[in-house]
Amino acid sequence: MPEAIRTYVRVVDGFNRRVGRVVMYGIFVMMGIMLYSVASKSMRLPANWTLETAQFVMAGYYLLGGAYSLQLDSHVRMDLLYGRWSTRTKAVVDAITILMLFVYLFFLLYGGVSSTAYALKFSETSYSSWSPYMAPVKIVMVIGIVLTFLQASSIFLKDLALAIGRPIA
Template sequence: MPEALKTYVRTVDRFNRGVGRVTMYLIFVMMGILLWSSISKTFFLPSLWTLEMAQFVMSAYYLLGGAYSLQMDSHVRMDLAYGRWSPKTKAVVDAITIFMLFTYLFFLLYGGISSTTYALQYTETSYSSWSPYMAPIKIIMVIGIFLTLLQATSIFIKDIATALGRSLA
């Protein structure tokens, strides 16, 4: 395989691994927010921001962790016949079916960019009583979708190399 493709795969994999390893700790941030929500509802006045902030943190958690999940092959897959196939056959089928993922991610990215542009242009806020700005979570959304698209491209390159019997090492 060309050196440029090898470099791309190594760079994207390393970057998404780092982002994913940091992102996994957001679950503790969300747990802290929800714990504070419970404490404040029990002993103080209920906080207006806790539920929506927990939703924002959870959204960042799964959007930024999507590429890492894809990289670790820990996503859900229908395994009727797939598990019995050879690695080369799996790579060929994955290289073909990944175009559906590319299509989905492209439209998701297009909509995310459009929504983020709107949020920035009109200083969009949530309709809740807390009314936070929506741009930060929408920017995170676009970054997460973009990283997942880069990771899907990396996986596609690896599948092509496997299908051709070539090594990326």
């Protein structure tokens, strides 16, 4: 494979690995928010921002961690025949099926960008009593989708290289 493709794969994999390693600690942030929520309710001082903030942190957690999960191949896979195939056959099938992921991510990104633009243009807020701005969580959503798209393209290139017998290490 050309050096430019190898470099692209190395850069995307490295970046998503670092982002994933940082984001995985977001679960502790969410736990802290929920702990504060429980403590404040037990003292009869409920905070109306905790549930929604925890939801936003969780959305960032799984959206920004999605590319890392894809990179580690830790997503759910139906394994009726796949486990019996050779490495090369798996690479061919994965290269074909990942094209469907590209279509899905394209429409997800299109909707995400449109929704983010709306949130920024009209200063959209949540309908809750706290009423936070929605733009930050929507921006994180778009970034997560882009990172997943980049990681999927890296995996596609690695599968394609393996399928033609020139694996990218």
